[in-house]
Amino acid sequence: MPDSDEFDTFYRGTAQRLLRYAYGLTTDSAEAQDLVQEAYARAWQRWRQIRSYQDPEAWLRLVVTRLATDVWRRLRIRRQAAASQRPPAPVPPPDENALLLVAALRTLPPPHRRALTLHYLLDRSIAQIAAETNASEGTVKSWLSRGRAALAQHLRSDLGQETNHRRHSANDTTTPTGGSDAR
Amino acid sequence: MPADPSTDSNLTSFFAALGALADRTSPGTAEGARRRGERRRHRLIASYAAVAVLVAGVAGGAAWLAPRPAPPPADPQPTPTGTFIPLRSVAPLPMEIAGPDPDDGSLPASVTVLDGVAYVHAGGNDAPLRVGALNLATGSPVFPTVDLGLWDQGPVIAMDRDGLYVQGDPRDARSEERMMMLDPATGAVRWEKTFDPFYGAIPADGVILLCVSPSTVVGLDWRTGEELWRRPYPGRTVTISGGYTSAPSLPSRATAGDLRGHLDTRVVIAVGESIDVIDGRSGQSHGTVTLVDDHRFAGLNDDTVFAGAGREVWAYPMTGGAPTLAYTAPEGMEAMAMPCGAGLLCAVAFSDTDVSTVVLDRSTYQELFASYGTAVGDRFLTPDGHLLDLTGQVVGPTGNDDEMVSWWVSTADVLTIDLSETTDEYTATVSGVSAQDGRRVELGQFPAGPQPIPWIHACGIDTHYLVCPAGDGFHAWQFAAD
Numbered sequence: 001m002p003d004s005d006e007f008d009t010f011y012r013g014t015a016q017r018l019l020r021y022a023y024g025l026t027t028d029s030a031e032a033q034d035l036v037q038e039a040y041a042r043a044w045q046r047w048r049q050i051r052s053y054q055d056p057e058a059w060l061r062l063v064v065t066r067l068a069t070d071v072w073r074r075l076r077i078r079r080q081a082a083a084s085q086r087p088p089a090p091v092p093p094p095d096e097n098a099l100l101l102v103a104a105l106r107t108l109p110p111p112h113r114r115a116l117t118l119h120y121l122l123d124r125s126i127a128q129i130a131a132e133t134n135a136s137e138g139t140v141k142s143w144l145s146r147g148r149a150a151l152a153q154h155l156r157s158d159l160g161q162e163t164n165h166r167r168h169s170a171n172d173t174t175t176p177t178g179g180s181d182a183r
Numbered sequence: 184m185p186a187d188p189s190t191d192s193n194l195t196s197f198f199a200a201l202g203a204l205a206d207r208t209s210p211g212t213a214e215g216a217r218r219r220g221e222r223r224r225h226r227l228i229a230s231y232a233a234v235a236v237l238v239a240g241v242a243g244g245a246a247w248l249a250p251r252p253a254p255p256p257a258d259p260q261p262t263p264t265g266t267f268i269p270l271r272s273v274a275p276l277p278m279e280i281a282g283p284d285p286d287d288g289s290l291p292a293s294v295t296v297l298d299g300v301a302y303v304h305a306g307g308n309d310a311p312l313r314v315g316a317l318n319l320a321t322g323s324p325v326f327p328t329v330d331l332g333l334w335d336q337g338p339v340i341a342m343d344r345d346g347l348y349v350q351g352d353p354r355d356a357r358s359e360e361r362m363m364m365l366d367p368a369t370g371a372v373r374w375e376k377t378f379d380p381f382y383g384a385i386p387a388d389g390v391i392l393l394c395v396s397p398s399t400v401v402g403l404d405w406r407t408g409e410e411l412w413r414r415p416y417p418g419r420t421v422t423i424s425g426g427y428t429s430a431p432s433l434p435s436r437a438t439a440g441d442l443r444g445h446l447d448t449r450v451v452i453a454v455g456e457s458i459d460v461i462d463g464r465s466g467q468s469h470g471t472v473t474l475v476d477d478h479r480f481a482g483l484n485d486d487t488v489f490a491g492a493g494r495e496v497w498a499y500p501m502t503g504g505a506p507t508l509a510y511t512a513p514e515g516m517e518a519m520a521m522p523c524g525a526g527l528l529c530a531v532a533f534s535d536t537d538v539s540t541v542v543l544d545r546s547t548y549q550e551l552f553a554s555y556g557t558a559v560g561d562r563f564l565t566p567d568g569h570l571l572d573l574t575g576q577v578v579g580p581t582g583n584d585d586e587m588v589s590w591w592v593s594t595a596d597v598l599t600i601d602l603s604e605t606t607d608e609y610t611a612t613v614s615g616v617s618a619q620d621g622r623r624v625e626l627g628q629f630p631a632g633p634q635p636i637p638w639i640h641a642c643g644i645d646t647h648y649l650v651c652p653a654g655d656g657f658h659a660w661q662f663a664a665d
Contacts, residue, residue, distance in 0.1 A: 004217060007213060007217065008213040008214070008217075011212075011213035011216065012213065015210035015211075015213070016205075016206060016210055018210065019205055019206075019208060019210040020202055020205040020206065023201065023204070023205035023208065024201070024205075029204075029205075029208045032205070032208065033208065033209070033210060033211060036210045036211065037210070037211045037215060037216050037219055038219070040213070040216035040217075040219075040220075041216045041217070041219035041220035042220065043216075043220075044216055044217045044219075044220035045220045046309070049309070066352075095200040095203065095204060096200075097196065097197045097200035097201075098197070098200040098201045098203070098204040100197070101197040101198065101200065101201050102201065109396070109397040109420075110397070111379065116198075120194070120195060120198035120202075121198055121201065121202050121205070134359055148194060151194060151197075152194065155197065
C-alpha cells in the first residue's frame, strides 16, 4: 500500500477523535481544526517513522497538546492556516450546554482541561490518562476532581445568570406594563 | 434549559454536548494535511528567517526581506583598522550534523564561544542530541562529545560560565520536557529536572525561570538547580514572556552566546491582563503595568515595557504615565518591536507572506528608515552585512553577493561572511570591515556546500575566532590577533 493511502486511511480513522481532543484543549473550533491539520502535517513528514509506533494516535495527541500550549507556535500555525485554508464550512448553532462548558473550560488550568478532555470526550480511564500524561493515578484523580469541582462552580454561576436573564425576559414578555413601570 | 452541573452524570451530558459540537466540525482532509506537510518541506529560507526573528527574538535575518540598500561602487579598499589576520584554521571538532529541519528550515546546531572555548550542539528531531566543546587555542576537545539521546523539538541551548544549559523534549519523556545543566569543564550532567511543558521555562541571567503551576513562578539557581525564590500569583494565570536585553551588547572575548551580562536581570511575566517585571535573581517585583489590550509579545527596554497587540505596539512606562502607541503595522499584519541600539527600537510587521521592518527613534517613535539590525554608536549593522549610518545611508562598501551574515566584533569592527555561488556549491568569504567607513579586507574563504544559508547563520564568534557547523563537524578559524 502506498504511503499516502496508508496515511489517508489512518487519518480517516482517527482525525475526528483528534479533533474532539483538540476542541477540549482549545475550546475553539477554528483553532482545533488548525492544530489537527498541523499535527497530521507533521505526522506525514515523519510518516515512515510514525507508522511504526505502537500507538501513532497518542503521538498525535501529544503534538496537539504541545501545540495547544505553545503560544508562539499557535500564532505561526494560525497565520499559515489563515493564508492557506478556505473558510470553514458553516455549522449549526451549538448546543447551549456546550457553550456554557466551553466558557467554563477556559477557566481551568491546562492539566485539568487535558484530563477532563481525555476522560469525558475520549472515554479514557484514569489509568490510561495517567499513562498518557506520565502522571500518577492519584494525580490524575486530583486533576479530575478539582476540574469537576471548578467546572460545576462555573457552570452553576453561569446557569444562575442565565436563569435570571430568562426570568427577566419572561417578565418583560408577560408583563410589558410592569416592565415599563419598573423602569 | 441547561442541566444542573452539580452531578457527574449531568457533567457528562455537558461534555456530550461539547463532543457533539466537535463532531459536527470537520477536521479537514488527509490530502490537505499532506499538502501542508509537503509545503513545509519546501518553505523558503526567507520564511525561516522571519520566523526565527519572531519566535526566538533574535536578529536572524528579517533584514533579508527588508528593502536592500543599493551597494555603492566597490573599489579596492585599504585594510581596516583593528587586529584582523588572514583566516587561520583550527583543528575541527568532528560531529555528525543533520541538515536543516524540514519544519522550519532551521539548522539543528549552534555555537557559543566563551573564554576561548567553542561549545557546540547538534541534533534533535531524528538525530541524537550531541554536545561538545573545542579549545580554540589548542584545537583539542575539552571533553569527549556527550550524547544525550533522541529529542523531539529542537532544544534550547544556553551558555553561562557556570554551565551549559539544555532544555527540550526528550523522546523518552512523553508529556514532560527536561532541563539539564552540563559542567562546562567535563560535560558531566550537573543537575536535571523534568517539567510540564504546559507551563514553560526559560533560561535567564544566572537563573532558570520555571512555572510550576498556572499561577506560580520559581527561580532555579543556574549552578545547582536549587530553588532560589518562589512567586505566587493566586488566582491568576502566568506566562513567562522573557525579557529584552537592555541594549544590544557587543561580543567580547568572552562572547556572543554567554547570557551573563547580556540579558537584563529583570524578567517580564504576563499575569492575566498585566505585565509584572521581576528581578530574575531575587524574584522581587520591579513594578507592574496594566495592558490596554490583549498582547502577544512583550519585552522590557530600560524602564519601558513594549507589548505587541494585533497591528499595534504600545509602550508602557514603568515609571507611571499613560501608554504610548509606538508603532502600527500595515493593514493585515501583526506587529512586535524590540530594542536594537541606544535610543532605537526595531519594529517588525509580519503576516504569513510578508515581513517588513523599520527602525524607530526610541524617544519619539518616529520612523527613521526601513531596516533591521543592531546599532553600536552611530553605525547600524543589518544581519545580512549592510552597514548604515543612523539616517539609513549605506556606509562604504557592502557585500559582494546576495547573501551575507555579519557580527559586530568591536565598536570599530565587523566580521562578515558572504557567499558566492559556483556551479554546484557556494564559497563563503570572510572579511573584516571597518565600522567607521566600511573599508573591508578579505581574510579568507571556505567551502560552504550546496545550501549554505542555514549553516552560516548557525556560526558563532568571539572577538578572535569564528566557528561554523559543516556536515562533518564544527570548523574553526582564528580571524584576529591580540
